[in-house]
Amino acid sequence: MTHDTIKTDFLVIGGGIAGVSAAYHLAAEGHAIVLETEDVCGHHSTGRSAAIFSEHHGPEIICDLALASKSFFENPYDGFTETPFLSKRGVIFTGDASQQDAMDKMLAGSRDGDGALREISSDEVKALVPVINQDVIARGIYYEGGREIDVHAVHQGWIRGLKKRGGEVHTSQELLSATFDNDVWTVKTRNKTYEANYIINASGAWADVIAERCGVQKVGLVPKKRTVITVPVSDDYDDYHWPMVIFTDGKLYFKSEKGAIMASPMDETVVEPMDAWADNMDMAVTADLVEKRTNIDVTKLINHWAGLRSFVFDDIPVVGPTPDNDRFIWLAGQGGYGIKTCDAMGRIATALTLGRDLPDDVKKLGITKESLGAERCIKHLKEAV
Ligand SMILES: Cc1cc2nc3c(=O)[nH]c(=O)nc-3n(C[C@H](O)[C@H](O)[C@H](O)COP(=O)(O)OP(=O)(O)OC[C@H]3O[C@@H](n4cnc5c(N)ncnc54)[C@H](O)[C@@H]3O)c2cc1C
Incomplete structure (x- = not known):
């Protein structure tokens, strides 16, 4: 033809x-x-x-490229959207006593204005994210200027x-x-x-x-697979809009949604380019980490998926x-x-x-x-x- x-x-x-x-x-x-x-x-x-916008996550050049994109997200080009692209979503970086050096280094990278980081106690982390297991954190770094992207x-x-x-x-x-x-x-x-x-x-x-x-x-280019699960959270809370929590040991992050959290073990499994899916072992590891680092009992999964993050050397x-x-x-x-x-x-x-x-x-x-x-x-x- x-x-x-x-x-x-x-x-x-x-x-x-x-x-x-x-x-x-x-x-x-x-x-x-x-x-x-x-x-x-x-x-x-x-x-x-x-879907997170953060000036504090990734290599320095990435943080700069995010900054150079920020005004677009805040003031999109004409006719792009009827609703704002960004909504407030603070980020708390946290960890146990072994993470003190990593957290000090991070605090030293605080930027002015929206990019500011401030140290908070483990009590303050608990007040902001009521499901956190306080036994596994020494303190937190609060980045109130974090945003969620639509x-x-x-x-x-x-x-x-x-x-x-x-x-x-x-x-x-x-x-x-x-x-x-x-x-x-x-x-x-x-x-x-x-x-x-x-x-x-x-x-x-x-x-x-x-x-x-x-x-x-x-x-x-090396594609690396990352797993995500969402699990239900008790309906005792009035508000689920907690800051996202990122453990600085690189083993878990989680972000709340209404009645649930989405969590990732921050895995980086090298794979061929593919339509990625979450495998059972990675989901089990994530569920275990959620149970250890929060007070959530993972009784069922609402959803699960995996996606590829691709890097050069x-x-x-x-x-x-x-x-x-x-x-x-x-x-x-x-x-x-x-x-x-x-x-x-x-x-x-x-x-x-x-x-x-x-x-x-x-x-x-x-x-x-x-x-x-x-x-x-x-x-x-x-x-x-
Ligand atoms: C779990 C997870 C969490 C993440 N969180 C964040 C975050 O919070 N903030 C952030 O900024 N980024 C985040 N990312 C990264 C972000 O999602 C990626 O960097 C971004 O989506 C890459 O976009 P892309 O257009 O390059 O790739 P893709 O969205 O994969 O698009 C590439 C497209 O190319 C098409 N294609 C491939 N081969 C061909 C061909 N031969 N012909 C025609 N089309 C082809 C594919 O079908 C595909 O649609 C996250 C990623 C993952 C997996």
């Missing part, structure tokens, strides 16, 4: 938060199409996150904005192969052919698979052209932070696609093209051989 070739300036691979935010910004500069394998966008990591609204806002700019989203279209000739990419899916001036690789855990299919060097995202072809742009490796950093990442990917400098607000934070570029990963892979 023959079919027409679809032409575009920017072909963005992946309809998760990364792909749609980049496509929105690119659509101001030319025609953009998002290609998504699944029949809906957001089915993979984007639909499975803990991920669905943000994701849909990007898609709506993209379409208003004349962009398109093509679902059920998997990039199967791509060739680059005379400065044009020809991309094949099962039933369509696309021609594009640029490919933007925002395919999450599959980013190295896409590189291989496009014939460019991989960056060594230094846990810093990869954004910008690949060294062997400046028409192939990386936008990958966001790890556990791709939602809160999406606006800055979309703007950076757009600037670097067009051969421009980084946006001024990003540059002011001390972020450089080199610190995000694919070259460092390729160099690292060569040295490791």
